[in-house]
Amino acid sequence: MSADPGFFTVVDAQRACREFSDAPVPDALIDRVLDAATHAPSAENRQPWEFVVVRDPQRRARIGDLMRRAWEQHGREHSVGRLSPELFTAVDRGATGSISAAPVLVVAAADTTRCLPVTVPSSIFPALQNLLLAAGAVGLGSALTTIATAFADELRTVVGLPEAVIPVAVVPLGVPARPLGPPRREPFAAHTHRDHYGTPWTTP
């Protein structure tokens, strides 16, 4: 992988990774992806993000336990009829152990002493998207997961977040267990309108 691969090459190849090899993830790669994360915009440029990079096996296991419990108590039954069988199997495996088996889990949070609570999503998800893209750019797999925040207080305890710091997502980082397939997306033009909803962007 080049030191600075093509922007659209990276964007067009993005796909969630939920199974990882044991290959180590050097700090230098984590530096690069978190530096990219913090170049995202945020409301009022307040940059309210906090990242806890978890390598400690015990803490990763506890986060994995939260994911599994949230999935078994709330997610699985809801999702079984909504996801394709293939995606369901991948998500089920991910939530019950393969995601938390990644060598690194990044707990991403928002410090509400530095931003208005209403701006947390618009200030944190762009940074998370940068983090995911940058992971792909340096050859790592990653995924945006929020299920562990169903037990926000317990997640907060595992990584010691103060009361005002709200956990938003857990992103696994690692070398993919196998090559990721191409992303599956509908054509953008199917959801794009010209000046008014319902007027197709493209003339057929």
Next chain:
Amino acid sequence: MSADPGFFTVVDAQRACREFSDAPVPDALIDRVLDAATHAPSAENRQPWEFVVVRDPQRRARIGDLMRRAWEQHGREHSVGRLSPELFTAVDRGATGSISAAPVLVVAAADTTRCLPVTVPSSIFPALQNLLLAAGAVGLGSALTTIATAFADELRTVVGLPEAVIPVAVVPLGVPARPLGPPRREPFAAHTHRDHYGTPWTTP
């Protein structure tokens, strides 16, 4: 600009643009940035985004009016003490006319018939971040603005969004009126922790 500029070059240069030249923005560039947007992840891969690309001057003026009213009624007084004088001036100009003067305004929305309402932020803001980055990659300026959603029903009326389609943001696209300066961000390590909040990522 190369057809596929370096990923980190694009990410590291991102900065909000709030003043635009009159130079036209071809449909082909809009195709490229929206195609990039729709490569972002979304909860359950539901891709609930809808984009209305507004070139019509009357509709842009009406959206600009919503921005100005939201800013004057709710934003300005709140922000004057929070933003740096330089940022305040840029945001004030943006909200009172320079943003809606962009040749293109993209109204980004979420179709809640295709996703759970609670997943709207995690499903739309990553796509918006792709859109902003891709704009930079093709030489356009852009910015993530949400202020017009303070008048969500009126915004919905301007572009004809059905009841279930929730407007999330308005993104101006255009050639920057002048070169954008470098982004201003705190070092990522100032907000990164090792295994536990409060344990610095880097050893000083």
